[in-house]
Amino acid sequence: MENYRAEIIVGCVAIYFLLCIVVGLWAMRKTRTARDFFMAGRDLGIFVTSIAIFSSAMSGFGFVGGPGLVYRMGISSLWIVISTTIGYAICFFLLGKKLREWAVKRDSISLPDVIKVRYQSSTAGVLAAVAILLGVMGYLATQIAAMATVLQSLVSGLTTYGEVSLFACALFSTVLLVFYCVTGGIIASVYTDLIQGVIMMVAAVLVFLTAIWTVDGGLAGISQVLVRDDPQSMSPWGSKGMIGCLSWYFVFAFGVAGQPHVITKLMMTRRAEDARWTLPATIAGYMVTALLWIVVGLTMRALVVSHAHPELATADSAAPDFLQYFTHPILAGIVFAGLFAAIMSTADAFLNIGAAAIVHDIPVAIRGKPLENELRWARVVTVLIGGAAMVFALFSGDMVALLGAFGWGTFAAALVPTVAIGLNWKRATSLAACVAIASSLIVNFSIKAFGIVVPLNIDSGAVALLVSLTLFIGISLGTRNNPEVADPEVADPEVAEV
Amino acid sequence: MFDVTRWLLALCLMIGGLLIYAATGFEHAHVSSAVHPVFVSTMEVGGARGEGDIIHWNEGLVFGTVVIVTLTATLLIGVDSSSSGIKRIRCWILAVGLVYVLTFVAMMFSWREYASQATHELWGPFPAPVTWMVFGIWLVPGLFTLIYVAGFHTWFVVGKVQEDACSDSSESTIERTN
Incomplete structure (x- = not known):
């Protein structure tokens, strides 16, 4: 079986690709x-929603970058993984009900839509759409680049094709991705x-x-090897520092x-x-998939040291x-399919919210009404975004990494x-929302574009x-609300001031 | 009135202040990550930054605690104020927040002991501080999820709001445009 390793892996991946095409046709x-x-159609059940949420969040980064x-830093990046329990709790405590409620009451179909109505501000809606679109292009391009690179390495193992x-590979990846997103949209x-x-x-x-x-001794054996090599890398801070x-x-x-690709799913559920x-x-679901992130990096570091x-x-x-050296070929095939799954589940979500930003959010903010035949335009724009992201992935050099990290x-x-x-605080004002969104773009882009090194490895996103949280709350407390925004039918009052 | 957002603003300012203090006050603030002595091109080790961190243990303890308090305070914003059991839910969230902070404190003490030892015993599959991190800091916030599930109809989706949210609008403006 080892002699046909490459063929088995490519076969598993091909079956998975076929499944995506079948689902696209069914969803159409x-x-x-x-x-x-x-x-x-706001008709997703519990199981589908939860899997869609965690699989969108666990992108190719989780399966390769994680x-x-x-491997590189030791325990440091586990802080990203372990943040998910509190992260998802915050997400659901604050938005589990609210976003569904807004989607239903105001017929909102995207986050900028919600922001525009909540703050009665087209500027806030457009700024949110621009922030989402910039992040989407970066994320999407990095996902397509990752998919093409992995596909190329797999196909190059098949001697038949040279x-x-x-x-x-990028063209094939984009066509596949765009196909099921265009035919079936978010479904x-x-x-x-x-x-x-x-x-x-x-x-x-x-x-x-x-x-x-x-590794002999399992996880404990791996830890012993790594502690002997460098105790600090097996401390909670690894090489990144406290x-x-x-x-x-x-x-x-x-x-x-x-994260728009995560929280928009909360607007799609069947029932509150x-x-x-x-x-x-x-x-x-996230905790189970995160096992790969944690254990593969530690195992490879232990094997190398x-x-x-x-x-x-x-x-x-x-x-x-x-996967290449330590797993059974069929398992490697399943995991490579899993890797493509991780990449594509994130990419398709971005493709959809990017199309929503262009076809719905920006026209509604500017014209005050949606485009005629929005569905047809959504399909056209999905193809265009996919194509643009592919070109961007292949030809823009460092810009992809810049926008990917920016996301x-x-x-x-x-x-x-x-x-x-x-959405939970009636005193929040439109000025505060606009300043918060603008500051997020300016601070993040400045740090990345000018290569500013933040001391102590402090994350630029943090x-x-x-900055944006402080400005948002501070400005909201210092400015007056638009009376329309305080309408209880628009925003649920007295939630933060409990 | 208990205004969570004012507390959140104060906590954000505190985190900002602590980050500025750390970035300007820690002597190893501008030390870059150390490369592994053998596997130079792909691996890093703790190095000078790791040694410096233990000197600033107190500051790390305060910073981590403030971050956890901020995360816990944020959860309070999502509790429906029309709920009659609002005080009870607030107490539950704060109680779990306290356990969460104590878990972090335990990890910090465990790390200080780990850093001072010449030989390192494992505690389960990992060294003790990492065990606190993985099985404590990762899992303890799961108690917030229990609160959410147990109190869902009492504190999060209550009364009329629930009915409204459940009845989807059949008159969709988007459908009308198509």
Whole structure:
């Protein structure tokens, strides 16, 4: 079987791709309106919603970048993983009911829509749409680049096909992604998320078991090897340091409630009560998939420091090398399918909210009404965004990494104050919302674009979030509310002032 | 009146102040991560930053505690004020917040002891401070989830709001436009 390793892996991935196409075709029949396309007809159940939420959050970064960070820095990046229990709790406490309620009462189909109505401010809506669009392009381009790179490495293992260019792989990846997003919109996206989430969980558990059997003594054996090599890397702070790790914890715990690809799913549920069980199901799913992030990085670091495996070419090779050298070919195939699942589940969500920003949010903010035949335009724009992201991924060099890194922190800083806090606090004002969103863009982009090194490895997103939260609350307390905003039908009053 | 957002503002200012103090006051603030002595190109070790962190243990304890208090305070914003059991839910959230802070404090003490030892015993599959981190700080906030599930109809989706939220609008403006 080892002789056909590459073929088996590619076969597993091909089956998964076929499943995505089938789901896209099935979802096309259910997508009749723009609300179906962007909001899945607000008909998602608990299981589908929870899997869609955690699989969107656990992107290719979680399956490749995460183990790479653990390999490179030791325990440091576990602060990102462990922030999820409090992060999702904040997300559901603040938005589990509110977003569903706004989606229903105001027929909102996107976050900028909600922001525009909540603050009675087109400027706030446009700023939110721009912040989302910038983050989306960066995230989407990095996901397509990652998918193309992994696909190229897999296909190059098949001697039959010889060398396949990165462009061809990027084109194939984009066409596949765009196909099921155009045909089935968010319905295809969430139901492929369902398949993707299940594959990710199965892959994570199997890899976890394989990893602890690879090193004598299991997890304890791995820890002993790493402690002997460098005790600090197996301390809670790893090589990033105490303040840097805590800044990660701060921005990732708060940031979940500002990730548009995560929280828009809360607008799509069938019933408000579903939020009750969606929260524990989401956390459980994320924790299972996070096993891969934790254990593969530690295992590869232990194998390398004990000279059982040569040093990796790059830290990000931790997961691919582990799959290549230490797993059964079928398991490797399932995990590679899981890796594509992780990438695609995030990418399809971004494709959808990017299309919503262009087709719905910006026209509504400028013209005061949606475009004619929004559904057709949504499909056209989805294709255009996919194509633009592919070109961006292939030809814009450092700009992709810049916008990719820019994504999480910007979303957190722009949307946590304005959406998570603002929907629960009647004193929040439109001026405060506009300043908070603008500050998130300025702070994040300045730090990245000018290469500002924040001391102690403090995360730039944490700085931006802190600035925007402080400005948002401070300005809201110091300015007067638009009387329309205080309308109890628009915003639920007296929630923060309990 | 108990205005959570004013507390949140104070906590944000405190976090900002602590970050500025750390960035300007820690002697190892501008030390970059140390490379591994053998695997130079792909691995890092604690190095000078790790040694410096233990000197600033007190500041780390305060910073981490303020972050956790901020996260806990944020949860209070999401509790429905029309609920009659508002005081009870606030007490439950604060009680779990206290356990959460104590878990972090326990991890910090465990780390200080770990850093002072020449040999390191494992506590379960990891060194003791990492065990506190993984099985404590990761899992304790799960108690907030229990509060959410147990009190869902009492504190989060109550009365008329629940009915309104459940009845989806059949008159969709978006459908009308298509």
